[in-house]
Amino acid sequence: MKFVIDNLALIAIALVSGGMLLWSTFSRGTGGGVTPAEAVRLVNREKGVLIDVCEPAEHTAGHCPGSRNIPLGQIEQRQSDLPKNKETPVLVMCQSGARASRAAMTLRKLGYVRAAAVAGGLRAWREAGLPVEKS
Numbered sequence: 001m002k003f004v005i006d007n008l009a010l011i012a013i014a015l016v017s018g019g020m021l022l023w024s025t026f027s028r029g030t031g032g033g034v035t036p037a038e039a040v041r042l043v044n045r046e047k048g049v050l051i052d053v054c055e056p057a058e059h060t061a062g063h064c065p066g067s068r069n070i071p072l073g074q075i076e077q078r079q080s081d082l083p084k085n086k087e088t089p090v091l092v093m094c095q096s097g098a099r100a101s102r103a104a105m106t107l108r109k110l111g112y113v114r115a116a117a118v119a120g121g122l123r124a125w126r127e128a129g130l131p132v133e134k135s
Helices: 002-006 008-031 036-046 056-061 098-109 121-127
Strands: 049-052 090-093 115-117
Touching: 002 008, 036 049, 036 090, 036 121, 090 098, 090 121, 098 115
Parallel strands: 049 090, 090 115
Antiparallel strands: none
16 A cells, blocks of 8 residues: 555556557547558558548649549549449548548448548658658
8 A cells, every 4th residue: 555655646647648548549449540551551452542532722732642532522423433342442531631531431331341541641641751742
């Protein structure tokens, strides 16, 4: 008991940091997002398709090489621009990841079982040192 009282601050720090680790693990797991590195792996090894759901002006300002621009509000109307094989990994990207998460949910409802948002969006892509094009 004396140990607990003497080291209360250290115990509190350990509990808080453990709680934060658990929170980040569970919150990331429910979003279905993938890291930029995982997105690159899926594109290179499994012929995944990158979809940029930003508005055209944002896409022109900077996007991942090879990504297709289909704004979030047009996903359902532009299914012809999506892969025919609904088992293909579809990696959805936006500036921060928020719109991409909504788009990935929409794509899963449309039958794309491997649709996932790129966690952190284009910002995380850049921070990972991956290339960005402007058109």
